[in-house]
Amino acid sequence: MTTMTPDRSAPASSAAFPVFRTTLSRRRGSPPPGGPARTAIAARGFQFSYGGDQLTLRDISLEIPEKAVTAIIGPSGCGKSTFLRSVNRLHDLIPTARYEGDLLLGTTSVLSRSMDLVSLRQRVGMVFQRPNPFPKSIYDNVAYGPALNRLVSQRDLPELVERSLRQAALWDEVKDRLDEPGTSLSGGQQQRLCLARALGNQPEVLLMDEPCSALDPIATQKIEELLVELKRDYTIVIVTHNMQQAARVSDWTAFFDRGELIEFGDTERVFTAPAQERTEAYITGRFG
Numbered sequence: 001m002t003t004m005t006p007d008r009s010a011p012a013s014s015a016a017f018p019v020f021r022t023t024l025s026r027r028r029g030s031p032p033p034g035g036p037a038r039t040a041i042a043a044r045g046f047q048f049s050y051g052g053d054q055l056t057l058r059d060i061s062l063e064i065p066e067k068a069v070t071a072i073i074g075p076s077g078c079g080k081s082t083f084l085r086s087v088n089r090l091h092d093l094i095p096t097a098r099y100e101g102d103l104l105l106g107t108t109s110v111l112s113r114s115m116d117l118v119s120l121r122q123r124v125g126m127v128f129q130r131p132n133p134f135p136k137s138i139y140d141n142v143a144y145g146p147a148l149n150r151l152v153s154q155r156d157l158p159e160l161v162e163r164s165l166r167q168a169a170l171w172d173e174v175k176d177r178l179d180e181p182g183t184s185l186s187g188g189q190q191q192r193l194c195l196a197r198a199l200g201n202q203p204e205v206l207l208m209d210e211p212c213s214a215l216d217p218i219a220t221q222k223i224e225e226l227l228v229e230l231k232r233d234y235t236i237v238i239v240t241h242n243m244q245q246a247a248r249v250s251d252w253t254a255f256f257d258r259g260e261l262i263e264f265g266d267t268e269r270v271f272t273a274p275a276q277e278r279t280e281a282y283i284t285g286r287f288g
Contacts, residue, residue: 003044003061004254004264037065040205040235041087042104048079048086051096056082058259059101064252069227069236071250071267073243075282078256080239084207086110087237088124089117105205122149125198129210131190133182133197138174141182141193142200151202160200168196169226188219195226206230208238212245224249243283247271255279 041064048057057079064070072080082091087110091097103110105123122145134141142161146152152160161178165171170192174185182193191211198206208227212220227236227249240246246253246267253270255263255278263270263279274280281287 003042003063004261005063037068039063039104040066040106041237043083043101044104045101046083046086046103047100048082048091049096049098050091050094051098056259057086060261061101062254062261062264064235064237066235067231067233068251069231069238069249070252070254071246072237072239072254072256073241073246073282074256074262075287076241079259080256081209083256084209084237084239085126087205087207088121088126089115090126092117118149122151122201123203124205124207125201125203127191127194127198127206127208127211130214131187131194133185133190133193136182137179138182138185138193139178142196145197145201149201164196164200165193167199167226167230168192169222170196186219188215188222191215191219191223192226195223199230203234205235205237208236210239210241213241220245243271255282257282 043060043062046057046060047055049055060083072083074080085091086099087103087105089110091099099111105120109115110120134144136144139161142164143157146160147154147157162171162175165174170189173189174180174193177184182190185193191214195206195211212223215223224245227238230236231251238246238250250267252265253263253267254261255270255274255276257278263274263276265275270279271283274283
């Protein structure tokens with residue numbers, strides 16, 4: 001079993017893809033530092049099945065660096081979202097689901113039977129493909145989790161709500177309507193509210209499962225700009241079918257295909273000179 005760590009080295013292939021070179025030249029934010037980064041999430045021979053003998057994920061081993069944006073790309077059904085949801089144990093409600101190997105959050109095994117799932121989901125925030133605000137006010141959407149988990153006192157809740165909404169670039173748009181339902185916001189605003197809700201729990205990691213797929217280009221741009229700001233304080237893992245988006249916002253890219261991790265490395269290298277033929281075939285549109 002070989003664990004994939006983020007690879008910056010130049011591959012044997014020197015292929016260059018002009019469309020991605022143009023996108024990469026417009027990348028948001030600055031590239032990650034060149035020195036070794038601490039590992040936020042690690043997979044060790046991780047395998048997953050929804051039931052039966054068929055594996056949805058096979059022998060996944062990789063180390064995701066902290067305080068950076070890692071994009072997971074690959075064709076539909078390759079296991080991208082399955083891997084993401086495994087990190088905070090969202091498959092536990094499926095009676096036939098089966099895990100093998102290990103997933104680590106820092107040094108803590110996510111798959112341990114002693115893992116407190118409430119604590120895990122506080123440490124690992126999740127933003128889904130479509131906005132799903134609670135049927136509550138804008139204020140309560142953000143305040144509910146921290147209040148329930150007693151992360152701060154009631155006196156400090158307003159400050160936490162404001163800080164979370166500011167981090168999600170939503171405060172100025174909603175500060176005078178915090179009592180209105182979260183569902184009254186536009187789609188892009190609802191997605192940023194869901195992001196603020198996740199940030200309110202003060203997580204270490206943000207998992208984002210195609211967070212822009214249901215949004216218009218302007219709302220998508222706001223989310224992408226937020227990712228660059230938020231990576232200063234959080235580890236972000238984003239699943240996306242949009243390779244232009246992955247090239248714009250991510251520092252590292254993992255390519256999955258048919259339940260396997262094919263390649264993992266620096267985004268610029270993966271998109272302009274991939275080491276694996278299957279990666280090159282996918283990003284140039286020959287399949288997927």
